[in-house]
Amino acid sequence: MGHCRSKCFFDPSCVAVAISATPAASSSYTCKFTAAVAATGQLLQPHDFLEHGAGVVTYVKSFSCYPPLQLILGVGCLYFSTNATNFADAKAIGCPAGTKLYAPPSQDSYFKLADYLMRTGATVDYWLWVNRKTDYTWVWEDGKYSYGTAVYEQGVWAQDNPGNQTLNTCSRMKRKANFEMSDKACTELYNFICTMA
Incomplete structure (x- = not known):
């Protein structure tokens, strides 16, 4: 899961990532990235509007920059x-x-x-x-x-x-x-x- 979050964190076009565990192997994950979500909150905190269901966790980036950016x-x-x-x-x-x-x-x-x-x-x-x-x-x-x-x-x-x-x-x-x-x-x-x- 950490790899998916890191990939989204360092990609400026990624706004959020939904991560689901593969049913056959709990150590295997599928990541779904998006650049189309407008959301607020803490940096990469769980959210549930991208995808939801058993074994799916969504993280959304914070939308703040320090001045003068x-x-x-x-x-x-x-x-x-x-x-x-x-x-x-x-x-x-x-x-x-x-x-x-x-x-x-x-x-x-x-x-x-x-x-x-x-x-x-x-x-x-x-x-x-x-x-x-x-x-x-x-x-x-x-x-x-x-x-x-x-x-x-x-x-x-x-x-x-x-x-x-x-x-x-x-x-x-x-x-x-x-x-x-x-x-x-x-x-x-x-x-x-x-x-x-």
Whole structure:
């Protein structure tokens, strides 16, 4: 059961998990995760509205972030800067204490963030922690590739992006392209998004 709870806890798009014991073996569990539940309560406390019945326990995350972060459902606790800076400064000194520049853990989180920015009428571009390597592949801050080749088909990159320009080694969420990613020189000035470190 602990594995299911931990997986949900560390996945910002997971809101709750229902865990049921397999009838044949009490040490085997089935986990059912959701990102669609709006609930309150203590961090990962039992709840019974996702699934109920014999042997099923549901845990729901708490929906609170410490200031100045704000909760974006399905994305996590984020800080949106009100000032523009270059990528290096955004990464090194721009984020509040205890936070770091944001790198979406999944395409789903990226799309939910872009949708949130469009719905709330955001008027600026935002740096994300994604960089181009010397072989022109793009990676997130954790070294994972930025969603592989499917990224072009699924709309994460804006049209004609990423380009092959030598100077464009950073990327931002571009407002004029519905907050799709667009490569840019790291010296340009943009606002930035941070998350818990």
